[in-house]
Amino acid sequence: MSVNGEYLRVTSAELERALKDPAWALELAEETQDAQGEREVAPAEARHFTTHQTWHLLGFLLRRFAFPVDIVHGEEVLTTDDWGYEPPRYLTRDRVRLAADIMRQTTYDQLIEGVDPAELTKAEIYPQIWDSPTSLEWARDLFTPLTEFFQGAASAGHAVLIWLD
Template identity: 75%
Template sequence: MTSKTGCGVTPPDREMAKVPPSGSEPPPAAPAVLLSEPLRKLPPMSMNGEYLRVTPDELARALKDPEWALDLAEEIQDAQEDNGTTAAEARHFTTHQTWNLLDFLLKRSVFPVDIVHGEELFDEADDWGYGPPRYLTADRVRLAADTLTQMTYDQLAQGVDHSEFAAAAIYPQIWDSPTSLDWAEDVFTPLTEFFQAAASDGHAMVIWLD
């Protein structure tokens, strides 16, 4: 499955915009959330954390028919690509290649929900990129949203040294400076907004690596 654009955050491979020829139309406005310099340096084609908000009925159907769920995910990603959808409005979100760093920081803080990999398995699902998807029930999404709302990225990263990432072999193993801690900051706030909106709508969450 090919990774698409996540709401509110432009992936690294789309940052390399070509200079328009003289007399051409000006480029479109920048997205609502801009990537920091460290995040723009991430490799454009790698393992990405992907999220899809689903209603309880959609989750029930997805569990019975994972192929339908994959088609739904691709349809929503295609519809959302490059349309400027905010995190609160979107049904798909991506953390790009920061998923493993987020996982490290969240586990270190004893976060109560696994929002990076998901918690429940799809019994019959095929590989969606790097293994089958998992999901969070609406109740777990609500708990995750409530907990995310009570923390900031600075609190999450407090006391962490970038050398710990290299020692733990955190993907994508590019932790060569103290600014490495900034690499997930760009996605943390919109990820929180995405979970808050899902919880407000009573949605569950499908999560996978692509």
């Protein structure tokens, strides 16, 4: 079984309802994942996005880069109930906009510059695959779509729910 980073774009009204009724929000997340899984959607248009198992590496790289928004775990607690491996958190639309603006200016090459795979092993970054310099390339193909997802959310004025499943 693997741990995956999950994201759901929500309107202001949906976020307000989710804060009052987290069970409804979980149901919305599951329904959206199921519906979107049946068709391919561009990241900028998607309501749901997953970083699969790269969430921990991306979090490590972004913290090292001093990224000002926690786009891996979220910042505000939605509920104390687990949605998989931890309770879901969220980013307000203002924090989504800030994240999208900075992500647009940030390349994956900047994030991995100077990173030694041994650092990842020492930090116990999930999953433990850091045996070569090329292992850092693993998350490259998800950083750009994640950026597009955040840009789409920011353009629509959406907040984002974030959880590990």
